[in-house]
Amino acid sequence: MTASPSFWVVIPAAGVGARMQADRPKQYLRLGDRTLIEHTLDCFLDHPGLRGLVVSLSAADGYWPTLACAADDRVNLAAGGAERANSVLAGIKRLVALGAADGDWVLVHDAARPNLAHSDLARLLESLADDPVGGLLAVPVRDTLKQVGPDGRVVATPDRSLYWQAYTPQMFRLGMLREALGGALAAGIPVTDEASAMEWAGHAPRLIEGRADNIKVTRPEDLDWLTGLRG
Numbered sequence: 001m002t003a004s005p006s007f008w009v010v011i012p013a014a015g016v017g018a019r020m021q022a023d024r025p026k027q028y029l030r031l032g033d034r035t036l037i038e039h040t041l042d043c044f045l046d047h048p049g050l051r052g053l054v055v056s057l058s059a060a061d062g063y064w065p066t067l068a069c070a071a072d073d074r075v076n077l078a079a080g081g082a083e084r085a086n087s088v089l090a091g092i093k094r095l096v097a098l099g100a101a102d103g104d105w106v107l108v109h110d111a112a113r114p115n116l117a118h119s120d121l122a123r124l125l126e127s128l129a130d131d132p133v134g135g136l137l138a139v140p141v142r143d144t145l146k147q148v149g150p151d152g153r154v155v156a157t158p159d160r161s162l163y164w165q166a167y168t169p170q171m172f173r174l175g176m177l178r179e180a181l182g183g184a185l186a187a188g189i190p191v192t193d194e195a196s197a198m199e200w201a202g203h204a205p206r207l208i209e210g211r212a213d214n215i216k217v218t219r220p221e222d223l224d225w226l227t228g229l230r231g
């Protein structure tokens with residue numbers, strides 16, 4: 001493995017967390033003594049390779065200014081968009097304004113994934129440092145998968161050995177990612193992660209196996225599980 005490269009970070013944090021059915025956007029729910037987004041930022045802010053970090057926020061976000069990290073001069077802000085991909089692209093454009101160059105590595109990590117292990121971050125950085133495309137943390141599917149038909153009933157059982165779950169951070173060079181995301185959005189392609197935009201642009205991202213507990217808090221039971229795990 002190569003030495004860990006320097007990198008920029010975009011944290012998409014402009015969602016409303018509808019599936020969480022909470023009284024606030026899920027990134028501001030608490031895990032232990034701090035909010036999910038504070039746990040998420042911690043994994044990057046103390047990394048020696050961090051060159052700069054942008055958080056993409058909703059214009060309606062009244063919670064961010066209440067956090068101590070809002071006063072951290074290492075944290076910059078961008079205006080989030082209608083979809084996650086729009087928020088990520090806005091964050092990338094903010095990085096350029098901060099001096100990031102096309103050849104620089106950018107890591108995109110969901111604010112809703114507060115349990116990223118330092119060891120996973122290190123493995124991603126070192127594994128992809130010299131990669132021509134980049135890639136993402138991912139976990140091989142462990143359960144049997146079912147494909148459903150229009151009536152919601154099973155129509156097939158795909159070979160699960162061919163499937164992985166995409167996680168974040170996803171790590172790509174700024175210029176390639178900006179072009180892929182901008183092109184996919186302009187073409188009306190529904191991209192739910194950075195890798196799918198890169199794939200649309202003809203690149204083949206690499207999968208780096210990570211921990212399955214780097215979960216995205218999406219539904220109430222996800223936070224219950226993490227709280228039990230971390231207390």
Ligand SMILES: Nc1ccn([C@@H]2O[C@H](COP(=O)(O)OP(=O)(O)OP(=O)(O)O)[C@@H](O)[C@H]2O)c(=O)n1
Nearest residue numbers: 012013014015016017018019082083087111112
């Ligand atoms: N327009 C959006 C939508 C989502 N996100 C961010 O993208 C990450 C992953 O998205 P998801 O888990 O879908 O979050 P929400 O969109 O908030 O959840 P929901 O779909 O349940 O509303 C989250 O950190 C979320 O804040 C974003 O920055 N901008």
Ligand SMILES: C[C@](O)(CO)[C@H](O)COP(=O)(O)O
Nearest residue numbers: 084110166167168192193216
């Ligand atoms: C980026 C992601 O977390 C990879 O699994 C996922 O695609 C985000 O999807 P969401 O619907 O925006 O949560």
